[in-house]
Amino acid sequence: MDRDSVLASLLRRLDTVSKLDPADIAAIRSLPIAVRHWEGARAIVSDGERPSDCCLIIEGFCIRSKTTEAGERQILSIHIPGEIPDLQSLHLQRMDHDLATLVPSTLGFISHASLRTLTHARPNVVDALWRDTLIDAAIFREWIVNVGQRPAPARLVHIALELRRRLRAVRGGMEPATFEFPLTQEQIGEALGITPVHANRIIRQLREDGIVDVSRGQVRVLDETKLAELAQFDDRYLHQDPAA
Amino acid sequence: MDRDSVLASLLRRLDTVSKLDPADIAAIRSLPIAVRHWEGARAIVSDGERPSDCCLIIEGFCIRSKTTEAGERQILSIHIPGEIPDLQSLHLQRMDHDLATLVPSTLGFISHASLRTLTHARPNVVDALWRDTLIDAAIFREWIVNVGQRPAPARLVHIALELRRRLRAVRGGMEPATFEFPLTQEQIGEALGITPVHANRIIRQLREDGIVDVSRGQVRVLDETKLAELAQFDDRYLHQDPAA
DNA sequence: GCCGGTTCCAAACAAAGGTTAAGGATGCGG
């Protein structure tokens, strides 16, 4: 995926409601970006650090997580190409969580300095980027509900359906029956707030019940109806619809 | 609490890192604010609505929450005077959760229009308000960790200690051994992702163990050392320190 | 002062999820 098409998916997301004019778009396109390749399962920025750049995902998958003093890790979000998972570092100097790749990924680094220049010059761009971080927060809120209120099987399928919806927003097209979900069962446990063996139990159960097959880094939907019933997924919180 | 002193606590929070100059402060002070009184346990804005104002808490306590299709409610955050719990509505037109008072409260409504004029005219103010919403998101992240990884007693005391720290930031002074925590046991359950009877169990346990006494809308710390050990509370995620 | 609601408290039992442990598949590097 080349730089232009990635910026395109970023711009598509930013443009949903905020009305960017051609000059805004040109300004974003001319941001200096340092493209680098990252191995899978590697830290990008870690808790406590003070990064000087933000990181645009060009290709691959990333996660954010926090580790408690007791050593338990909680995955906070999953990120896909076209997203800037550490945009918050622009105003929150010190990281309060980790950002890492899940699989080998191509990343584009944009300096805080150039972003700050851009935002101070262009009110529309601030609005669009600010809005993007607010959607990030909306996803966290839903994640709290997921972990706090739903039984474990519903938790898993809810996260999977959210990811599928977000992938579609970036890639276009229909919702595929099979899509990437590059988490190990241990990571699924960390995302849902359960142990890896319980993650295994519910994955097996979902497979036996003919609802979804989660394996080898993929989700394969076996029965859309049963799945929708279990997940109770309503994408309003993603704020993807410009008209809404 | 009069308008000036509330704006003062708002400004103190905003001013932590973002350097507001006198003109910025004057502009914020001259925002038109409609002050209204609200009963306790009343909705301010509800899921699905499209508010045209943001709500500054002048006096009282508010909560944000989401209710699942299954009818389970999850409390997402607790808010105190000086905060604007629905600032996100400035850019996310449609509410994806509820905002309600916990106790009788005095609220100040500021129109989106006047906020947008202000932010478009003053880059420093955008930065400060944007940053404020990013701290909001940081608190959500910690809330996810709390609900996902900590055992129920630690969850409760962690939230209590966070609230105490945030109250201090607004009111100044030392951390008191007794402070307001105006949640019923049912609401504590909704905040922690447990049932009210389990909330009762752990509250009783914490009392018997001589750690904290949570009752009648208050938290009374019985043993700071044991409490600190249990809560593992590290306030870095609140981003209150300008120097950090 | 009484009444109806809410909140708090508590016990017995059920279910979900955690713990420990160990064997099997899979894939990669030599």
Add this chain to the structure above:
DNA sequence: CCGCATCCTTAACCTTTGTTTGGAACCGGC
């Protein structure tokens, strides 16, 4: 093709949390 590491899988058992239920305390309104 072998060996090692990661991952997935499963089972038995234990702990935490949910469910159901009922009663006591409290509070505001009449």
